[in-house]
Amino acid sequence: MGKKKSSKPPATKPTAKRAAKPAAKEAATEKRTRPQGGQASKRERTMERVGIVGYYQVKPSMDLQMDRYEAAFTAVRGALDGAKLKRKDLTSVVSATNDFYDGRTISNCFTVEASGSYLKDETKVEMDGAYAVLYGMMRVLSGNHKLVAVWGGSMASCFPYEVTSLLSTDPTFERSTELLNVMTAGGFQMRSYMNRFGVSAEEIAKVAVKNHQNASRNELALAESQDESITLDKVLGSDPLSSPVTDLMYARPCDGMACILLAPEQQALKITDHPIWIAGVGYSQENYYLGERDLSKSRSMEDAAKMAFKAAGITDPKKEIDVAEIFEHFAHEELILSNAIGLSEPSSPSSIPINPSGGAISGNALFATGLVRLIECAKQINNEAKGHQIDGVHTAIASGQVGFCAQNNILFVLEGGEKQ
């Protein structure tokens, strides 16, 4: 394998070094009254860790000047180059694309060459990229694979997203009326949240303002989403999509691809000195019909968070998590999902930074968005986030979702490693 030789095997890591790091960390984040650092090693995990050893994100664009093969190639190659690995080191490739979004049947059959999957154990997850990471993780945990590339994305400039969202509806009762689509579902969800908890549209617009401002500090954000001087009035006064949702509250689909490399614990430590650990994962799907669901809450995210925190041994998410990257299709989903995770309540906003990258509003290349959330968390932990870096991040969470009003949610817990 083309790896950097680690100075020592992990078993013989000096404990003194391990202890030194949290102390330095506490100094850096003195203001935040959160006991952290050493906590990660004290947590009682119920799942083996998987290492993220490389990642790459193709800068999202409303009209990417690449075809999807080139974009897939750029993403996978970028991740391999970043980790100083070669294609021959890969044992498996998992992609996340969708036949409808790509406008073709079997969307993975022509990407074999471009994504480096030639004569590799290859498969495709037809869900958000975060679920492909889940499957990649399972492949690593099985012991069958030593290095798994997970890539995903789509080209919204090539397909009418709102039409394909209509094709995801119940074909018997809903498609024929053409009333339900991603916009109207978002409208129902926002109205439901506002009415249930007495939240004003301004409160939700504030989230959009924050994400647009955060995007302006993120060099890999969609250019159209970057707006330092955005105001509440501008968000509320932008074109209405489906009342009360306005244009600037919507994470508009764009073009983009991303890739993450996963490796088992021992292998990850050989490849890089600073792997990011996936310590926990949870995912769940709730029922489909909007009328049967409480749209002001997210049952599936509640279940996913419970499962992920149990796996990672997190008992108090508000204290133990340093940053959250949440896939919000609309600004209000950030609130609903962070409530479900237990980071905030409708009456009290989260004290933990959410979506410092700008979230999905900073670039929603469908099927890459969840992958990008994981990449952003990895960057925060590795201190690579530049303009939008949060100080002293050790534990981060990233989410992905599929379906109307986030019907299926997935949540990852990521931790920094003890540096050698």
Place this chain on the structure above:
Amino acid sequence: MTGRQVAIAGAGFCEHASKRSDVNMAEMVHEAVENCLKNANCDISSIDAFVNGNMPGFEGVNLPELWMTDWMGARNKPLLRVTTGGTTGGSIGIAGYYNVTAGIPGIDTVLVVGFEHQSCGDTSVGLASVAYAETSIWTKLGLSMDKMTRIFGAGAAIGISSYQAINYMKRSGATEEDLARVVVQNRHNAAKNWYTHLKMPNLTIEEILETPFISYPFRYGMVTPASDGACAVIFTTEEKAKDFTDIPVYVNGVASVSNESAILGYSGSGACQLDPCEQIGAVESAKLAYSQAGISFPEKEIDYAEVYSPLPTQELQWLERLGLFEENTAHLRYRDGTTAPNGELPVNCSGGVNSTNSIGASGLERIAEAALQIMGKAGNQVPRTVHTAIGHSWGGVINLVTLMVMSDQQKRKWKGVA
């Protein structure tokens, strides 16, 4: 880091037919799920997680797993959707295996569901768009309409498979009678299996050779039907499998090695740059899966094979590429009866894809049928005991392959034997 031993605890099907107009997609899936739970003597509360897959373009419903949540019983449970075209069934089976073996807390028993309701949509349109999506690029390059129409033919399975078949027949010396013989065996087997589509207990080679050509060497009587149907399989841990069944079927090897898509031909003409019956992907998949399962002599150690063969030459070709017969000899084994249910290596006793083809379920049905043969519960059970079996599928532009090796013995015991 090693994964947990995985076992198949049960499998179920719904009735397959050309048009299941009595049910919609979700209801059809429900039938298979119910049957599977009955087969494993359990109810839906035993299931911890779900894997779902089909060929979305064929029915025109994007992400149908969202809509059919309640029909699968997946409400408030983890669900993963995997789709890879023709290999979808095989891929979701493999995903079911990985779900269990990974040991993610809370996930022990996984229900895998594959289905296709082809009568809802137009399969030919779906297949044409395998190649169609490239046309925007090709028109930019100035490709003529004449060539374009040929691309649609190449994109559909029958186009590319004809090239493959001619190559194979040239190599092996198999004749048209040999192809018809494969079909006859499959349709006779299908007649003894309750859920299959084309049941033809009295079909003869002569009858097939009288039907008109679709695309040389394939005649109308030789090709796979388009079926509506669904299949469900339960994967669980070694420990829990004993609660479901007396004979758990252990999954000892999985692989899905992809070959390059250039098999289709870069010019889009369908004329291949590579020999399309060479199938390095299948050869490599076999190597990988057999090594995981500790199988050194597949031709001796494997007792039963379910291969994915919508067209008869493919059945011959896959048996060779997967190491069960020597190269260019498969058609001779059909002549001497080796592959019949009472033969030395029974193949596709379920009737195979040649008799029943609901795309997204077909690959999973191969796994399910192989597992049921080991359990002794198959619809067309072979007379002697099956210890080790394989379930295979192919798809994409004949560049994707999946393979699963199953046995009545656990993997670690296997390693000692090998």
